Amino acid sequence: MKSTTILTILVMGLMFCIAQVIEATSMGTAWTYQGRLLDVNDTADGEYDFEFKLYDDPNANFPLAEVNIPNVDVINGYFTVNLDFGSGIFDGNSCWLEIFVRPGELSDPNDYKSLSPRREVTPTPYALYAAKAGTDADWIVLQQNMHASVSGNVGIGVMIPGYKLDVGGDIKGTTGRFGTDQLAFGANLQVANKINIMDDSTDNPNLFIGDNNMQFLQLRWDSTGDHAQLYTPAPYNIALMPGGNVGIGTTTPEAGFDVANPSGGPAMTVGRRTGYPSIRARSDAAGGWLIIDSNGAGNVGLNHYDDGHVILVNGGGRVGIGTTGPDAKLSIQMQTGTQLMPAVTPGLVIKDGQFNSAKQVDVQDSTGESRFVINGAGKVGIATDSPQSELDVAGKTRTQVLEITERVGIGTDNPQLELDVVGRTRTKVLEITGGGDLAEPFNVSGQQSGKPGMVVCIDPENPGNLVVSKKTYDRTVAGIISGAGGVKPGMLMGQVGTRADGEHPVAMTGRVYCRADASNGAIRPGDLLTTSQTPGHAMKVTDYDRANGAILGKAMTGLEAGQKGLVLVLVALQ
Structure with missing residues (x-):
């Protein structure tokens, strides 16, 4: 009967590493491991289950990868297995191998015994050769770098390159950097990070898009800093400046977005199609805003050439209609004898002193009768245009639900409870639901x-x-x-x-x-x-x-x- 105590293991390992070389065939990522297993001071014999775990440190707790090989046939203590940890493990850094083993007839994962110490995995002479395979007189391999010292051109996908690097297809890379020589592409250029197009001259632009007679787009560097300028046959139309300002119609924008007014027309015109909004601000998320803001006490005004300010929002958050100096959150100023009212009745009428002894808000019905009035004395009238108290209701009141969030006092102006009655009350039925x-x-x-x-x-x-x-x-x-x-x-x-x-x-x-x-x-x-x-x-x-x-x-x-x-x-x- 096999003992579950594994005392030691004698190991001879052979590792065949993969080297990608010119005109060489890939050998895969598996390598052969041979060893000898002793069981209680005697050679092991029979089937055993093995676990091989690879670490990046001799004392690490978590393996980089592991391989489980059950039912390995051990003969007189000797065994041979093929290990394949994948292609991304052996990257040139040191690795250590730890082996776990248990007799084949056991199935509990806790029966595995670790064979210590861990063994450092070292390359074989064949793997050392693979790192240098395929070099020639033009291409030089230095550590992880490779370069060619050629006097002519290099072509990829073309038989006769016409430039230092002539690519007959797409180029895709995480970064891209190109020098002063020309670079030709037969198709698309895809760069995930950036392209540096350099010119030793400080006077000439670094990138032209256009023809010999007209430059439509020019990226340039000069003594004022890096910026982009857009050209047409006329003078500069668009300028992107070093400070982040964008100018349209000007090469010296004074704000983040500066539109210069050409002679004989407005700086910007919005809206040309009937039935479509001229300006639209939209947010896919709830609570979207259109904000016109100022760090100072600036104003926003809608102005007619003849009538002065029609609408003005000043820096204090006040809105004025017909006035440049609103003294309230909403200030409406009208000429004497005018009314603010809708085109049809019933509607809302705001009057000044020309029409009544006190300014008031009047909601009228279709016949022009006042149904709701707030007069200049602060009194509210319902169904009357001359309220005699703070709330004057002409007629009966009826409601199914009256929601009052504060205290209610009857016979007192200082209620101490939700309902405070000073005097007698009478009811047929009093139903109490808040106590027992x-x-x-x-x-x-x-x-x-x-x-x-x-x-x-x-x-x-x-x-x-x-x-x-x-x-x-x-x-x-x-x-x-x-x-x-x-x-x-x-x-x-x-x-x-x-x-x-x-x-x-x-x-x-x-x-x-x-x-x-x-x-x-x-x-x-x-x-x-x-x-x-x-x-x-x-x-x-x-x-x-x-x-x-x-x-x-x-x-x-x-x-x-x-x-x-x-x-x-x-x-x-x-």
Whole structure:
């Protein structure tokens, strides 16, 4: 039976590296590895599974590549395998090989044993030869560089080159750099980075596009810096300057985009086709903007030759219509006796003092009657053109939903709650959905402050106040502080400024969560509850004679014996 302990391995490796040479045939990327395997101080014999892992460092944790070869036939300790780690592994840097082996009849990956130390992979004489194969008198190989010292031209894809490098096809490269000699291409030129076209002269342009009589595009260098200039038979039409400015009709642009005004016409004309927008700003993403901006206090104006400024947006973010000095976010100035109104009614009318004693905004119906008015005194009228108060509604109001985000006061201009009514209210049905009990506000005396769910009793030393309960069967029990367990008071009664007011809402009736102590027995739904010796906690009644007058209500949920927790109580003081 084979042992799973592999003690050592004697290795002789042969590596055949690939060298791409002229008039040579590629041998592939596989190489032969031979070794001898000893198993417990004896030669191994039979089938074994091997793993070969290649590292770029003798102590690295992660391999560059690995090869798994199962069921290798080991005879008298000797084995031979072909290893192929691919073409991108052996790039001239050192590599180390680590071998893992296990007997062939085992299948657990943990059964593999590493054979150490790792072996450095070294080239064979054949591989050393391959690095120099194929050299001739013209082409010289120096380390990773190769160059040719030829006096004539070099052709690629052409039989008789007419230039230093004559390519009969496409050229594609990550970078490109060309000297002062001419370069001819039979098709396209594709360069992923840049093309440097140099000229030793500082007066002549470096690149012409055109013919001998006319240069349509000129890239040049001169004493002012690198820039591009576009020519037609007329003087310069387009100039790209060193600072990034672009000029149209000028060779000295003073801004990022400078359009010079030719004589007898506007600098720029937009829009020539009827039915199409003259200027369009579009964004494929939501929230696109068309922004006209200025770093200073500049203005944007739409101006008519005769009437002055029609629309002006100044640097402060104000818009003026008919004025050059808007004093508000939107300022509309009209001549005396004019109106701003739509062409048809009903519509919006903005009047000045010529038409009324106070300037106003008037929304009219189809007959010209005012339906909504804001006058100069700040009063709003609905269905009336002469409001007598801040909001004057002539007629009835009806709404299904009235959404008010602030407080509403009836009979008071300083509401303290969402709805604050000073006076009497009357309704047939009052439906309360925000709480489960009827509570009254009380102050809690004593050293122990009141908390939601606590049982409280009458404080004989402070009339009108309550204290936290602390003894069993206390006939001064007054109720339970509301708010525990997420159940809030549904109705709160009290009178501000009197003893019938306080900080804590105490449930007089209804459903409320109460703190309970089941030390004297488990609490079941329906049990009568009374005070306990645990401060602020209730317990179930076991002595009905003592409980007379000390009952605070019935349990609606249970609590296991010996536990403390919240119990839902139907409050009914007895």
